[in-house]
Amino acid sequence: MIDSLTAILHAWLIAPFDYAFMTRALVAGMALSLAAPPLGVFLMLRGMSLIGDAMSHAILPGVALGFLMAGFSLPAMSLGGMLSGLTVAILAGSVSQLTGHREDSAMASFFLISLAAGVMLVSLGGSSVDLTHVLFGSILAVDSTALLLIAAISSLIVVTLAVIFRALVVECLDPLFLRGQGVRGGLIHGVFLGLVVLNLTAGFQTLGTLMAVGLMMLPATTARFWSKRLEGLIVLAVVIALVASTGGLLLSYHLGLPSGPSIILLAGLAYLLSALFGRHHSLTARLRRRAAPLAASRNECP
Template sequence: MYDFLIAPFLHYGFMQRALFGSLVLSASCAPVGVFLMLRRMSLTGDAMSHAILPGAALGFLFFGLDILSMTIGGLAVGLLVALGSGAVSRFTVQKEDASMAAFYLISLAVGVLLVSWRGSSVDLMHVLFGSVLALNDEALALIAGIAVITFLALGIFRRALVAECLDPLFLRSVSRIGAPVHFLFLTLVVLNLVGGFQALGTLLSVGLMMLPAAASRFWSNRVGTLCLIAIVIAAVSCVGGLLLSYHASMPSGPAIILTAGIAYALSALAGRRGMLSSLLVFRRHKTA
């Protein structure tokens, strides 16, 4: 048991950095995913994860695999896509989901073309799927900084975020902070996707944000509890995924997201509000 669960993290520095980075990402991304889920914007997170690709690709074109330049590029383009899709949905007849889909598809195509233009298939795979086992000190510092910003923002604006999740129209009618809070929240989403991009790539970074959040919904309906459960599920998924990657020689990012997917399936089946519980309640009512 020691050799299987503990030894890989004690004997190898790259496993220690991967564990630290993924656990910090879990604590930062999972609560943001909960608010995305409560806002019924889960697919928006997926779209935004694709939208940061052109910015990261531009940073790669000019500076190579430099963390700071790719991060700044991804953040800038991600915010631009969020604002652009919001403007289209606000000032035209098109709904936000359609405009977001259009923007992220264009962004994804442009990003893949940019990376392919100057890079190799290895570079493209690194940008799309990341490499949590290759996290260096710069990447860890960036992830930790994003986590600190996220904790501060969620702590200060928690009530406003919850109010906007429950009734955004009411919040905007009684207060002027509705629109700024919405923009702040989109900024947090983009920031955490950029942080997740360092470890999981642009295609999988949203997985650590949404799968634990969706799984937590089967266990509670209180926002604070949902966030804590989502963090625990994300952390366990990261540890399990890294161990699976190490022992089975699998890619680390997909292994983490696959483990989170298994946690989601188990929660949907056996959670306090899952399918088995619903079936038991249905049978009780039927026999009563």
């Protein structure tokens, strides 16, 4: 009985990763799962959750230009996406400062322009298959070069976050205090947006430009239902992302499902379950709070 159970678990959980393409996909998913969720937590705390989605579309024109110039060359497409994302972030910030419009509205305008321009460029220079690959990615097609680039970018993000962590927390909670300490909040904000662009650039090869933000934001918003402490949010978000990326790959392998959507939908399922049964701000938590005064009043009655 134990041997048969062990064999079943091995066949379902271990054997799929005997293949090199599955191993590369797993390592890429784990690297992104370590780097993306902390960025998502800070985006959520800063009220910039939709900025991440906007930035994921902002990298599309650069990715498309890299594709047109060098084909499916990840370094060229990543460099183009990075430059495009940073350009859109700078333009949106400049328009916000010069016109007084909110930064999120300026970012939304630029991301729509970027999305249309990117789709147009890919459509003009390639087939519908090329467009699908750029928009939705393919984590199972990650090669050694892509894996090294993803690992390098994820490592850079984690190290940079560790260096600016304290300043980033203070900038979220009390920007005036940070300015009083001689640290420019705009610099910290710019570095943070740069890290977001870097992460999205690393993630488009695996999840595509449309879903790269999913591994960043869904684990972060899910963790909010279980913890109120920053450290708890980050740790839980990373764990949720790791489970979603690994579980999504296994579901993709065993059921023949698309790998990227499987990962994001598994993270989405965790979000829905947390919204129903989480410790904080969930439907169950609200019902418990409403029932507590009623129970107390019944106990006080003679």
